[in-house]
Amino acid sequence: MAFDLLTYQHVGDKKNSDFFEEYRVKIYERRISSGLEQLLGKMRGVVIQVETGDANGYLEELYLMSPYRFVAGYRSTTHNIYVLVSEDRFPRIFVIEPLDADFEDDVRRLNMIYPMARSKPNARYIGEIYQSKDIKETCKVLESHNIRFEYQGDTENPLYTLDAFLFTVPSDFTYNRVGYTESDFEDYDSLQLGTPFDLSAEQLASLERQKEAGKEAGIQRLLTGIDHMATRILAGEREDAILEFLTLSNYYFWGAYNIHEMNSSTNVNRNHNVQDDKESPAKVFTANNTPSFVNSFDNLPMPTEDFVRNYGRRMHHIAYEVTDGDHPSGMKNVDYVVGQLRTLGVPFLAHVVGECKDDPDLKQIFSKHSKYSILITEYVERCHKFKGFFTRQNVASLTAAAGSDERYVHGHVFD
Numbered sequence: 254m255a256f257d258l259l260t261y262q263h264v265g266d267k268k269n270s271d272f273f274e275e276y277r278v279k280i281y282e283r284r285i286s287s288g289l290e291q292l293l294g295k296m297r298g299v300v301i302q303v304e305t306g307d308a309n310g311y312l313e314e315l316y317l318m319s320p321y322r323f324v325a326g327y328r329s330t331t332h333n334i335y336v337l338v339s340e341d342r343f344p345r346i347f348v349i350e351p352l353d354a355d356f357e358d359d360v361r362r363l364n365m366i367y368p369m370a371r372s373k374p375n376a377r378y379i380g381e382i383y384q385s386k387d388i389k390e391t392c393k394v395l396e397s398h399n400i401r402f403e404y405q406g407d408t409e410n411p412l413y414t415l416d417a418f419l420f421t422v423p424s425d426f427t428y429n430r431v432g433y434t435e436s437d438f439e440d441y442d443s444l445q446l447g448t449p450f451d452l453s454a455e456q457l458a459s460l461e462r463q464k465e466a467g468k469e470a471g472i473q474r475l476l477t478g479i480d481h482m483a484t485r486i487l488a489g490e491r492e493d494a495i496l497e498f499l500t501l502s503n504y505y506f507w508g509a510y511n512i513h514e515m516n517s518s519t520n521v522n523r524n525h526n527v528q529d530d531k532e533s534p535a536k537v538f539t540a541n542n543t544p545s546f547v548n549s550f551d552n553l554p555m556p557t558e559d560f561v562r563n564y565g566r567r568m569h570h571i572a573y574e575v576t577d578g579d580h581p582s583g584m585k586n587v588d589y590v591v592g593q594l595r596t597l598g599v600p601f602l603a604h605v606v607g608e609c610k611d612d613p614d615l616k617q618i619f620s621k622h623s624k625y626s627i628l629i630t631e632y633v634e635r636c637h638k639f640k641g642f643f644t645r646q647n648v649a650s651l652t653a654a655a656g657s658d659e660r661y662v663h664g665h666v667f668d
């Protein structure tokens with residue numbers, strides 16, 4: 254049966270306001286009537302900025318921890334741009350690295366506000382790029398909905414105003430941008446990202462070593478594409494952040510679950526045009542249930558709110574799916590992958606959570622955050638065709654593990 258955006262009943266036990274429910278449907282209706290629903294397609298790319306000099310280290314990390322491989326490099330007037338591909342899958346990854354360590358744009362200005370983001374002032378997940386049939390029309394429609402876009406001359410980084418792209422300004426609710434392109438991302442030269450460059454023999458050799466290490470450990474063939482990506486936001490902005498994303502995309506609000514133990518909720522948005530989320534990864538928003546300043550009344554945990562206070566609203570993790578199955582060594586595949594990565598020196602937060610016995614279930618784990626991108630990598634195995642995005646117990650354990658790694662000590666407040 255075809256998916257009906259307007260009558261879909263979302264799942265979960267997190268209570269939403271009447272305002273949210275009213276505008277959720279109004280936004281869907283407006284997407285259809287304005288033509289936006291038909292203009293927009295799947296997620297085609299994600300953009301991640303790293304500090305000057307960190308791109309090589311980040312690529313090495315991706316070669317070991319992900320299925321992504323370098324396919325093209327370009328130098329713009331301000332950045333090195335590395336295009337990475339996971340077999341023939343989407344989204345592509347664009348790693349951007351300022352040429353000058355003192356480069357300053359919105360990324361640095363935002364990062365400098367937050368105590369734990371300052372040490373890597375240019376490192377930040379930037380945003381996703383979605384397919385559009387017509388980016389000029391997309392701009393026209395969304396501007397009539399009061400969405401702001403970057404225009405030539407407005408940005409220090411020319412990437413955001415290339416002819417091939419349309420990018421919003423960073424969202425006030427998530428600090429992520431949303432981009433659009435008409436390109437099929439097959440001919441990278443046509444994007445006019447800058448002057449092409451090749452990696453040095455030394456860089457290629459170091460990436461090859463990482464790839465071989467992953468291959469020898471037997472983990473590469475078990476890593477598939479991106480399953481979901483999770484952004485952390487403030488308690489009071491949960492509904493606005495979701496509604497804004499629904500305004501900007503062709504995703505739908507799948508549902509939200511309350512994670513009582515961690516005083517937070519997990520809010521999942523999916524693309525209804527794909528059968529497999531890896532074709533257009535789910536967008537998850539995580540927010541505390543109560544803001545930090547009232548938390549001391551009940552002394553509940555608040556790792557999500559603390560993360561935002563420490564690092565700013567931002568993408569928190571990118572999750573890769575591990576092929577479901579029992580590894581010949583006797584473990585589930587995700588346990589095997591994580592065990593091998595640990596042996597190769599990749600640090601993880603706590604242990605794999607989830608049972609995965611005879612019933613559909615989920616096994617998940619968080620790595621420590623990358624020192625290059627500040628992003629956590631999640632590995633997830635959907636056992637026996639588990640359909641959902643999480644189990645409440647898993648999320649509580651993962652959130653607790655990440656929280657204890659993101660502490661900031663200041664005055665009497667130990668975040």
Ligand SMILES: [Fe+2]
Nearest residue numbers: 483570572631
């Ligand atoms: Fe996740």
